[in-house]
Amino acid sequence: NVAHGLAWSYYVGYLKFVLPRLKDLISEFNRDNKNLLACKETWKLHILLPLSCEIYNDLEKADSHIQYCKDLPELVLDRAGTKRRVYKQSIYGVMGEDKKLSYCVVEYATPLQSLYAMSQDESAAFSRQDRLEQAQLFCRTLEEILQSSKECAGCYRLVVYEDSGDSNSHFLSKELLRH
């Protein structure tokens, strides 16, 4: 099952070592950036999981109330023969209906982009129906893996949704702001 492997790969190849270090990276960032991420409740990686698998490389295009702010400090590791491979997350300002900006660490789950690309490539023999089922399976499997992972507890928030509408519906910013 395609999604099962992608969820495990996303966990063992990324979340398993990024999430436990996140709080330290945010503290370090706050020291150099006037405590921008003030609320410790939001010291998590917000992972966007659109079941449509429609992912914007530039999050600002998904919702004009989401604005790129800065990057967290990088995590640099030797991995599988690549010396000093770079891992980093981006911080975004999210504007609420009160026009105030809250900051959080957010990104899409990249494996959903792989599912989308597979459904576009004829040789993958992967239909739109397969893609929807696999996206649902990916979210379920990821949720189970993370719930059983002691080292990742409290370090993430999965934001699963069907359709984020157009960039004026501000669906994503509202979703991110409701804890």
Add this chain to the structure above:
Amino acid sequence: NVAHGLAWSYYVGYLKFVLPRLKDLISEFNRDNKNLLACKETWKLHILLPLSCEIYNDLEKADSHIQYCKDLPELVLDRAGTKRRVYKQSIYGVMGEDKKLSYCVVEYATPLQSLYAMSQDESAAFSRQDRLEQAQLFCRTLEEILQSSKECAGCYRLVVYEDSGDSNSHFLSKELLRH
């Protein structure tokens, strides 16, 4: 099938955009590094595919005749909400039995490391036997995908092997040197 999804994800999420740019990155590197990668036959990504899935994060530990040299110029892209995600490959000097050093761009196929980690985690329900079958399926699927990919033609070499022995057998360096 786990391996099927991992091979496709490795292609659409990495090789499909890295491989076509490789020759340009190597030319750029050569201009600043006295034409170190002299032989155009080797202007490819050598992808190590151990069927055991036993991957060293530090390639020098796999074979003492392989020595890290430098990194290629980085490829930096906005991907799925991460601003300026960094992709880079490392260049290694490979010592032949004549004691001469040849240079090439080499790394392990990262998804095999995911298969290995899955076989170690009880909740993945993934045995050593599953892992071997999936590693073989991964290599076959990757080969088929890359052979049908016009944009990647001539940009890679798959190095599939059972066991690389200990770091004194120098299996890997000999394998890399025989085109």
